Amino acid sequence: MTFNTATENKIQFLNFAYTVQGFQCHSTDINTIIIPRLTSKEAKSVGTNRSIPLVHYAGQKKVMPPAIATRTTGLSYTELCARQTSLHAAHVKDTEWLNSLSMNENSMEWNGFNNHLARSQGIVKPATAYMFGPLIDAPPHHPDTILTTLKYMQESLVDMGMTCIHLSMDMQLYEVTKQVCWDDSVQFQNIIAHPGGMHITQSFIGCIAKLMRGSALEEYVAAAYGGLTGMFQ
Numbered sequence: 001m002t003f004n005t006a007t008e009n010k011i012q013f014l015n016f017a018y019t020v021q022g023f024q025c026h027s028t029d030i031n032t033i034i035i036p037r038l039t040s041k042e043a044k045s046v047g048t049n050r051s052i053p054l055v056h057y058a059g060q061k062k063v064m065p066p067a068i069a070t071r072t073t074g075l076s077y078t079e080l081c082a083r084q085t086s087l088h089a090a091h092v093k094d095t096e097w098l099n100s101l102s103m104n105e106n107s108m109e110w111n112g113f114n115n116h117l118a119r120s121q122g123i124v125k126p127a128t129a130y131m132f133g134p135l136i137d138a139p140p141h142h143p144d145t146i147l148t149t150l151k152y153m154q155e156s157l158v159d160m161g162m163t164c165i166h167l168s169m170d171m172q173l174y175e176v177t178k179q180v181c182w183d184d185s186v187q188f189q190n191i192i193a194h195p196g197g198m199h200i201t202q203s204f205i206g207c208i209a210k211l212m213r214g215s216a217l218e219e220y221v222a223a224a225y226g227g228l229t230g231m232f233q
Contacts, residue, residue, distance in 0.1 A: 052134040055151055057143035059183030066185050093117060101223055110224035111197070146176050154191060165191045171199040198225055205232060 075083075093114065100107040108116065134152050138145040157165050169177065174195045181188040194200070205212075205221065209232040212218075218232050 052136065052148065052152065054138060054144045055148045057147045057180060063179050063182040065182055098220065101220065109226045141172055141176055143176055143180055146173065146180050150180060150188060150191060163190060167191060167193045168196050169193065171195050
């Protein structure tokens with residue numbers, strides 16, 4: 001399970017939750033990190049003192065989302081202008097990337113193209129801090145694992161001065177995370193959880209997949225994610 005978050009403070013937090021007795025880290029260089037699999041004998045010698053204690057989830061199994069207050073006023077003129085500017089910039093980038101697919105055989109996938117464009121324009125700056133989260137000896141999708149990770153990350157990142165914490169995760173983990181956050185919406189009000197880019201795209205495409213079959217949209221989406229197929233399923 002991987003949670004990624006980055007803010008204007010240029011802090012990136014990488015949290016991996018995997019079985020403690022299955023892996024052991026032997027490198028401090030994040031670019032060349034090696035995690036060899038341990039044998040059963042080696043796993044027993046590691047012990048369990050390297051993992052943080054689980055925080056047990058005692059909330060309801062199925063939690064309804066909190067009620068949203070009805071807005072009586074529209075968006076401000078400043079916000080409308082900012083949204084329009086952002087939408088126009090997104091359309092320009094999309095067009096440039098689609099043109100690169102048809103004109104260049106060695107074109108990048110969407111994430112690589114967007115990162116390259118942003119960095120060349122000086123918009124995105126590299127993170128200045130990398131951290132590994134806790135080792136949790138439990139299944140990633142279990143509510144106890146999610147709750148333990150949420151509290152650990154919340155405490156750690158708030159101590160660093162971050163007021164809002166953005167978490168990106170797979171859809172399977174997202175569903176459980178939202179249930180945990182809804183159960184205690186006051187404590188986790190500064191946590192914003194959302195699926196990764198691929199799952200968000202797949203969710204939207206699922207609404208129009210039947211109508212758009214045969215339009216080459218599936219090929220473009222596959223190119224955006226390195227040839228990944230099945231986005232229309």
